[in-house]
Amino acid sequence: MTPEEIRGRVEEFLAEHPVATTEPSAFLHARYRAGLAWVAFPEGEGGLGVSRALQPLVNDLFEAAGAPDNNPRRNGIGLGMAAPTILAYGTPEQKARFLEPLWCGDEIWCQLFSEPGAGSDLAGLATRAVLDGDEWVVNGQKVWTSGAHNADFAILVARTDPDVPKHRGLTYFLCDMHDPGVEVRPLRQITGEAEFNEVFLTDVRIPDAHRLGAVGQGWEVANATLNNERVAIGGAAMPREGGMLGVVAESWREHPDNHTPELRDRLLRLWVESEVARLTGARLRQKLAVGQPGPEGSAMKLTFAKINQQLTGLDLELRGEEGLRYEDGEGWTMVRPEHVDFAGRDAVYRYLRAKGNSIEGGTSEILRNIVAERVLGLPGEHRVDKDVAWKEIPR
Amino acid sequence: MSAPEVELLDNELDADLRATVRSFLAERCDPAEVVKAYDGDSSLTPVLWKGIAGELGLAGLLIPESYGGAGATAREAAVVLEELGRSVAPVPFLTSAVVATSVLLTGPTEAGADLLAGLASGERTAALVVPLPATTAQPLAPVETEIRSVAGALEADTLLVPVATPDGLEVRAVPADQATVAPVSSLDMTRRLADVTLDPSAGEVVVAAEHGADGVRSGLLAGAALMASEQVGVAQWCLTTTVDYLKVRRQFGRIVGGYQALKHRLADLYTSVEGAGAAARHAAGALALGDAEEAEIATHVAAAYCGDLAVTAAEEAVQLHGGIGMTWEHPAHLYLKRAKADQIAYGLPGLHRDRLGSLVDI
Numbered sequence: 001m002t003p004e005e006i007r008g009r010v011e012e013f014l015a016e017h018p019v020a021t022t023e024p025s026a027f028l029h030a031r032y033r034a035g036l037a038w039v040a041f042p043e044g045e046g047g048l049g050v051s052r053a054l055q056p057l058v059n060d061l062f063e064a065a066g067a068p069d070n071n072p073r074r075n076g077i078g079l080g081m082a083a084p085t086i087l088a089y090g091t092p093e094q095k096a097r098f099l100e101p102l103w104c105g106d107e108i109w110c111q112l113f114s115e116p117g118a119g120s121d122l123a124g125l126a127t128r129a130v131l132d133g134d135e136w137v138v139n140g141q142k143v144w145t146s147g148a149h150n151a152d153f154a155i156l157v158a159r160t161d162p163d164v165p166k167h168r169g170l171t172y173f174l175c176d177m178h179d180p181g182v183e184v185r186p187l188r189q190i191t192g193e194a195e196f197n198e199v200f201l202t203d204v205r206i207p208d209a210h211r212l213g214a215v216g217q218g219w220e221v222a223n224a225t226l227n228n229e230r231v232a233i234g235g236a237a238m239p240r241e242g243g244m245l246g247v248v249a250e251s252w253r254e255h256p257d258n259h260t261p262e263l264r265d266r267l268l269r270l271w272v273e274s275e276v277a278r279l280t281g282a283r284l285r286q287k288l289a290v291g292q293p294g295p296e297g298s299a300m301k302l303t304f305a306k307i308n309q310q311l312t313g314l315d316l317e318l319r320g321e322e323g324l325r326y327e328d329g330e331g332w333t334m335v336r337p338e339h340v341d342f343a344g345r346d347a348v349y350r351y352l353r354a355k356g357n358s359i360e361g362g363t364s365e366i367l368r369n370i371v372a373e374r375v376l377g378l379p380g381e382h383r384v385d386k387d388v389a390w391k392e393i394p395r
Numbered sequence: 396m397s398a399p400e401v402e403l404l405d406n407e408l409d410a411d412l413r414a415t416v417r418s419f420l421a422e423r424c425d426p427a428e429v430v431k432a433y434d435g436d437s438s439l440t441p442v443l444w445k446g447i448a449g450e451l452g453l454a455g456l457l458i459p460e461s462y463g464g465a466g467a468t469a470r471e472a473a474v475v476l477e478e479l480g481r482s483v484a485p486v487p488f489l490t491s492a493v494v495a496t497s498v499l500l501t502g503p504t505e506a507g508a509d510l511l512a513g514l515a516s517g518e519r520t521a522a523l524v525v526p527l528p529a530t531t532a533q534p535l536a537p538v539e540t541e542i543r544s545v546a547g548a549l550e551a552d553t554l555l556v557p558v559a560t561p562d563g564l565e566v567r568a569v570p571a572d573q574a575t576v577a578p579v580s581s582l583d584m585t586r587r588l589a590d591v592t593l594d595p596s597a598g599e600v601v602v603a604a605e606h607g608a609d610g611v612r613s614g615l616l617a618g619a620a621l622m623a624s625e626q627v628g629v630a631q632w633c634l635t636t637t638v639d640y641l642k643v644r645r646q647f648g649r650i651v652g653g654y655q656a657l658k659h660r661l662a663d664l665y666t667s668v669e670g671a672g673a674a675a676r677h678a679a680g681a682l683a684l685g686d687a688e689e690a691e692i693a694t695h696v697a698a699a700y701c702g703d704l705a706v707t708a709a710e711e712a713v714q715l716h717g718g719i720g721m722t723w724e725h726p727a728h729l730y731l732k733r734a735k736a737d738q739i740a741y742g743l744p745g746l747h748r749d750r751l752g753s754l755v756d757i
């Protein structure tokens with residue numbers, strides 16, 4: 001489909017569903033059914049099966065028309081991670097049940113992967129799921145769960161077979177966060193607020209119909225999620241001098257009294273690096289016009305984390321005195337945020353929150369391992385736990 | 396700030412061109428022959444250049460068909476330069492087919508048009524006589540009769556000399572045999588410099604004063620923009636060769652490439668080389684689009700990034716090969732020398748950043 005054709009579709013849709021007179025939720029559901037939600041998804045699942053490259057145009061057209069949005073800042077995990085995984089591994093019933101309310105923002109998602117004993121070594125996780133009739137009974141503890149306090153559903157990985165090596169005994173589930181066995185407790189982070197949580201799972205019952213992929217296939221499915229997560233974090237399309245760079249370039253322009261040659265050259269280095277990262281992302285998207293992201297997305301996320309951390313640090317320096325004050329919202333007061341809004345926040349918040357960029361979604365060390373092994377083909381890490389049944393691994 | 400979307404991958408024609416150049420160089424540009432240039436034997440250069448310019452017909456890539464050229468764009472030249480960089484090929488493609496050609500194309504006189512036809516057929520080779528480092532970021536020094544450190548002059552039969560006149564800068568073509576072109580013992584002997592002594596009035600005007608300054612600028616801009624692709628080729632060779640070596644080299648009973656300290660360095664290098672590839676291709680694409688401001692921004696981005704990256708790649712290649720990387724026998728040093736000389740030749744990365752800053756209001 002050409003950009004002109006898709007523009008035609010959007011215009012037709014807008015003519016049939018005038019923004020001014022259509023109720024926002026009805027508008028979103030209609031947009032989903034017209035295939036104008038995520039256009040690269042197949043027809044009938046919110047898309048038209050066309051190139052991903054057309055998505056920014058579609059978003060721009062709807063935005064320009066003043067259309068209601070699906071509040072993507074509130075459902076980043078749903079849109080960026082759960083949806084592509086459900087699309088890739090879901091049954092027709094699962095896709096029909098979950099994708100539309102997800103895209104429309106009726107159901108918010110979170111990610112129940114990490115545990116106190118399993119972070120980088122995600123495949124070592126201990127949360128157990130045991131089949132009881134046609135339901136799975138889940139027990140365990142998850143941690144660092146972003147947005148769990150807002151979530152209706154979760155993507156969950158649990159151990160279904162402790163007697164085989166760790167990667168083979170995992171299964172992937174879609175978990176109802178309103179199940180009485182789910183308890184969410186806030187975890188305060190270095191910004192003062194609690195964006196993430198600990199989640200305790202006690203006899204949570206998940207119907208077998210909400211298992212995504214085969215029993216024992218959880219590691220493969222989880223990797224599809226993680227690859228999408230890395231692209232979602234690091235690979236978003238943006239205009240030149242967009243994103244964090246744009247914010248910091250503005251700081252520079254607004255604080256002429258603080259200019260020094262050293263700060264200018266550092267900013268220009270980051271300008272160049274951001275532009276190079278933007279172009280690398282554009283090239284990756286040209287390569288992936290259709291299909292699933294592979295390990296190359298890990299390189300994008302590595303770069304993103306590095307640049308974002310350096311930019312947010314530089315921003316405080318450029319602001320001088322302002323960089324010493326944290327007057328964002330209620331300062332350090334503990335809150336449980338409704339959504340994640342990075343660019344719209346105070347510079348101190350951004351500096352601190354960006355520290356998580358090299359930890360969340362796979363630490364930078366782990367991503368370098370992935371690039372070295374899966375892209376460059378270098379030997380894997382020495383593993384003591386590789387061919388050992390999970391229950392025999394010392395912990 | 397908006398930027399045009401440029402095709403950043405090889406299309407089918409690019410891939411064919413790349414395959415042709417690569418297999419030609421694999422056959423004719425053996426590193427064992429290339430290294431001889433450092434011991435006084437540069438006999439590979441004329442043979443190789445004849446093949447590339449004549450047999451493959453690449454000398455006229457950027458020259459429009461009306462002058463007998465191939466009428467291709469900077470995009471195709473970028474593909475060729477990546478491959479030339481990957482082999483550190485000692486040929487004057489960048490200096491003649493890119494820089495000198497771009498100078499002439501800005502507005503050739505009749506003599507200039509004849510020269511373009513000669514360049515297109517591969518019968519003639521030209522060089523812009525400017526002392527290196529040379530960059531659009533700095534004003535050109537007035538030409539004297541002695542010009543030090545000129546690239547491409549040794550291989551050229553025609554020297555393009557920018558001459559100041561009351562009407563502006565004009566470009567004259569001085570036959571190389573009417574000048575003294577003294578070879579310099581250069582850091583990079585695969586693009587050997589020369590000290591040139593000449594009488595600028597000896598030549599015919601090939602770009603009149605009206606267009607001369609633009610011509611020189613456009614030549615130097617194209618040089619910096621497309622050198623980035625050469626730097627990508629250099630860096631790719633360094634990365635691939637190092638990864639291949641570390642997959643077979645064993646120490647302490649293990650494949651050395653399995654040590655995480657090295658894996659992480661190579662992962663970082665891979666990430667930067669990918670970025671450099673996108674930046675260089677974007678610069679070439681922007682040049683091909685003919686949007687002057689975008690071409691300049693994209694060139695400064697690519698030059699600033701790729702200039703340092705190629706040096707890092709070559710330095711990592713030497714270090715990660717251990718002792719063998721330090722030898723004359725291993726080709727890594729050819730790449731290190733090319734990368735370091737390239738980083739300086741058309742303006743240091745810091746200069747490109749500085750100029751970029753003034754274009755983007757920083």
Ligand SMILES: Cc1cc2nc3c(=O)[nH]c(=O)nc-3n(C[C@H](O)[C@H](O)[C@H](O)COP(=O)(O)OP(=O)(O)OC[C@H]3O[C@@H](n4cnc5c(N)ncnc54)[C@H](O)[C@@H]3O)c2cc1C
Nearest residue numbers: 111112113114119120144145146356359360361362363365
């Ligand atoms: C802001 C934020 C939000 C998050 N949100 C979520 C979420 O919503 N859902 C969820 O499931 N998880 C979430 N996480 C968790 C995140 O995925 C983990 O923190 C991460 O995978 C690292 O695990 P860990 O914290 O256990 O650190 P560890 O794995 O214990 O790592 C400690 C250190 O050791 C290094 N290390 C570990 N193994 C290796 C190795 N083999 N080689 C070299 N170095 C190594 C690590 O890089 C790190 O520096 C979030 C994290 C943060 C910071």
